[in-house]
Amino acid sequence: MKKAMAFLIIMLLLAACGNNADITDATLPSPTIVSSTDKPSQPIVAATAQEAASAVILALKESDMTALGAYAHPVKGLLFSPYAHIDTATAKIFPAAGLPALTDTTVYNWGFYDGSGDPISLTFQQYYDKFVYDKNFLESEMVGADEIIGTGNTLVNIKDVFPSSYVMDYYFSGFDEQYEGMDWESLILVLEEMNGAWYVSAIVHSQWTI
DSSP: OHHHHHHHHHHHHHHHHHHHHHHHHHHSOOOOOOOTTOOOOOOOOOOSHHHHHHHHHHHHHTTOHHHHHHHBBTTTBEEEESSSSOOTTTOEEEOGGGOOOTTOOOOEEEEEOTTTOOEEEEOHHHHIIIIISSSOGGGOSEEEETOOOOOSSSOOOHHHHSTTOEEEEEEEOOSOGGGTTTTOEEEEEEEEEETTEEEEEEEEEEEOOO
C-alpha cells in the first residue's frame, strides 16, 4: 500500500512539472524573423505633373530640402531663376543630390536684379526667403495648370528653355491696394517627365518687372 501511494505521488509530481514547462514555453516571445530578401521602402514616384507639384510646393513650404531633392530632376538637376525670363547663362543649377542646406553660408551669384542690374549675391537661405518661398504659395489665390497667369513686360521663356515641360503657376494678384495689382507674385514650378515619373526641373519666381 505504501509503495502504491509513493508511486502515485511521484507520478503526480512528474505531471505537474510537465504542465509548468508547457506554460513557460507558451509564454516565451516568438522570435522576429527577418527575411534576407527584405528591401528598404522606395520613395514615392509622382505619376503625374500635378502629384509632383503638390509634393514640391509642400516641401518648399516646410523648407524640407530632403523631400525637394527627392523630386528634383535626377539628370538635369534643379534650376533656380529669380525672374520668369530664365537667363541660362546665370541661373543656378544644383544636382538633385546636391541641393545646398539652408544653413549653407556660401554666397552664390543668382543673376542680376531687375532695374538696377546689380548682382544677386545671396546665400541659399537668403535667396530662398526672397525668390522662392517669400509668400505662402501653398495657399495661393490661383493656380495655373500648364498656364502662366502673371504677366508683365518680361518675356517668359520657360517653354523655350524647357520645351516639353508642364508648369504650375502659384499666383497672387497683389497684396496692397495702393499698387493696383502691380505687386502680384508667382512661384512657377517647371515639371518634366522621365521614365514614367515626374520631376521638378526649375523653380521660377515671377513678379512685375521694370
